[in-house]
Amino acid sequence: MEKTLLRKEALARIKEYKNKEEASKEIVERIQSLQCYKDAKVILAFYPLKTEPDITPILLDKRILLPFIENGEMKFGRGELEKSPLGFMGVKEKIEVPYKKAIILVPLLAFDRENNRLGRGGGFYDRYLKENKNRLHSIGVAFSVSYFSAVPHNELDTPLDEIIHN
Numbered sequence: 001m002e003k004t005l006l007r008k009e010a011l012a013r014i015k016e017y018k019n020k021e022e023a024s025k026e027i028v029e030r031i032q033s034l035q036c037y038k039d040a041k042v043i044l045a046f047y048p049l050k051t052e053p054d055i056t057p058i059l060l061d062k063r064i065l066l067p068f069i070e071n072g073e074m075k076f077g078r079g080e081l082e083k084s085p086l087g088f089m090g091v092k093e094k095i096e097v098p099y100k101k102a103i104i105l106v107p108l109l110a111f112d113r114e115n116n117r118l119g120r121g122g123g124f125y126d127r128y129l130k131e132n133k134n135r136l137h138s139i140g141v142a143f144s145v146s147y148f149s150a151v152p153h154n155e156l157d158t159p160l161d162e163i164i165h166n
Contacts (some may be wrong), residue, residue, distance in 0.1 A: 010109040013145040023166035024054035042102035047089035074124040116151040129158040
């Protein structure tokens with residue numbers, strides 16, 4: 001229940017936030033200036049929802065792979081996008097692209113100073129991060145209004161390596 005209330009509060013803050021466009025540009029610049037971004041051979045990303053920072057300039061990078069859900073699991077591939085049954089834009093042709101190491105840009109609704117994140121509640125990112133932790137560097141992407149002093153978490157939740165916000 002605590003997570004449900006925090007999701008509502010975080011969404012309310014984000015919807016009221018007036019500086020999304022400028023903040024998104026700043027976030028994209030910060031991500032692109034990271035050494036791990038510059039060095040990455042593969043970048044796992046997401047197509048942003050209206051309540052998420054607009055990282056679409058990053059999606060033009062040829063190293064990008066985008067998610068899709070298959071048999072309840074999140075995977076990453078390339079190609080034309082379609083709206084998934086879960087409401088996000090995902091890869092239409094569900095062919096997973098293999099990789100050895102990557103950075104992963106992770107959307108979130110709320111975060112704290114210990115890099116705990118609160119997502120939308122499906123658990124797809126937490127499971128993916130946990131299963132692939134040895135080959136990923138995880139970067140949360142958020143507006144600064146998504147910061148909370150503490151985000152509830154448990155053993156199923158995976159803290160991020162870092163969080164980029166405006």
